[in-house]
Amino acid sequence: MGKVLMKGNEVIAEAAVHAGCKYYFGYPITPQSELVAYMAKRLPEVGGLFLQAESEVAAINMVYGAASAGVRVMTSSSSPGVSLKQEGISYLVGAELPAVIINVMRGGPGLGSIQPSQSDYFQATKGGGHGDYQIPVFAPATLQEIVDLMQDAFDIADRYRTPVYILGDGMLGQMMEPVEFTERKAAELPPKDWATTGTRGDGGPKITNSLRLDPDDLEKHNNHLQEKYSKIKENEVRFENYLTEDADYIVVAYGTVSRIAKNAIKKAREKGIKVGMIRPISLWPFPEKPFYETRENVKAYLTVEMSAGQMVEDVRLAVNGYKPVHFYGRTGGMVPSQEDILAEIIKMAGGDQ
């Protein structure tokens, strides 16, 4: 299969189908509605099911039910809708059910705007719902990367029995780019012998559950979750280093903002500023290593986000006071321009190059 020109939201949907996901439960919300419409048409073609739920709350609980029955399942939404899903996501974590959740982020708080944003970084990486948990979060920057990450997302969900987030923004959802759906060998995954599908032929009753009334029991369960998170931290960190080898300064950006930042970095290099970029692809687990490797040698970092400053906190933790960490952000659906970022790089470099 060669390259095809597709819209971001549709790429997300088709990539999920290629990753073996046949079941989708969701609720329409801008700017990801094309994803819902695509799934409605596409899933019956592969013998799957698309069901429009009465709300985001119902949708995530349908996902919980389908996941408990052992199938690959996903839902998608945008920021206000993802807030509504938080209860169900916490239950998915508690009951250790695999699922993939797409958030095509828009400006907030409240109903906010329908323009692109990265304002749900905290929600995705710091819990979001109640309880003491983490969820793997992946942030693609190109449509091709969506295709590649989607298979990983479903495999990670199944391997670790956890929900997984794919975080995009309105820009990524709406842009068109050529993509290629390359067929990948299926990952070796443990059997879903925990699924509640009826006991016929598989021994005694099983239970899908997140309630553990005995504190000792719940602490054991939470310790088990933490062990799982340690393994995910060991194995599933993803990032891209761009021109960091000789860099005096490093820009940190993820998702679509990283694409704008790349152009600003090229311009800065033309002006003689040696600047590179660390692009976290997994937002949780956050890639700390590229910071450990650069913080001795670079002069400063600049985090650029479409938020008032969220990922910058993780950057500061990773840099750990070794060097200054600057921040530049736009919010509310405003997108930082190449010129804005260039100006910030120049400011960080201490002059008017």
Added chain:
Amino acid sequence: MMELVFERTNGLTEKPTHYCPGCTHGIIHRLVGEVLEEMDIIEDTVGVASVGCSVLAYDYFNCDMTQAAHGRAPAVATGIKRVLPKDRIVFTYQGDGDLASIGMAEIVHAAARGENITVIFVNNAIYGMTGGQMAPTSLVGQKTATSPFGRDIALQGSPIRVSELLATLDGASYIERVSTHDVASIIKAKKAIRKAFETQKNGLGFSMVEVLSTCPTNWGIDPKESLDWVKEKMIPEYPLGVYKDVKGGK
């Protein structure tokens, strides 16, 4: 020589329930268990427990069980039913706080879609697990922890009659309200539960049995008086009977 007339059903596990003495949840559990056993569908069934007193139902039914968030059991059941092979049976077991308050959207839409699931709706006019607060089904004038002066229509509105409400939806195939206040009612309740599961087995769509139940602890009366309270106070407000029976032409 003796022969067996009545024994504990294999549709229930051996685990003793946590329900208060005289609480009729236990009767309703048993009826569901007996129906699963008699229809020989224990192994084909996935039950969905809700939040409230029946939250631990997953320990009591002898089939695969999934525990759902408060009110969301019909959505969870939808997810399960829609992805499993057609011969699998899925039921929810929900109380009145779970189903008629926080979960009203999920139950209405599951019924409207004609989800081929069975809902066992236990109505005892109060929140039990949290300590006796007013439910959407609490009677007018009923004193609870959160209606200490009695449920007042001007302040708290009127009780919701769920069976009547859902019967208006085309997707609902079988809806009956039954009671557990005496042995004859219990035998009728079991027939209704059987009919609801048969409705699902025959692929006819959404079925629900609303079972009037007791809460001696939070009503503050003894188990026997509680049965009388169901008969004298609840049934006039919640009349028993079949509200929808598509196959039976109703």
Added chain:
Amino acid sequence: MEPRVVFNEELCKGCSLCISACPKNIIYLADRLNSKGYRPATVTEQDKCISCAACGRICPDAVITVYRPKKK
């Protein structure tokens, strides 16, 4: 005689619903406690039991097993 009605006393919570349902009024709460601290329901006049199973059907805790003499 072999008993017609048998109580799994450990499961009984002493709620007495079986007492109210028994048409022969032969069920009573025993003068002893089970391990949960409840006085379990019991029957001594087994010969008066008509094996109607009303007690079993109203019992919330599936405590009761009922037998009847086999017809010859």
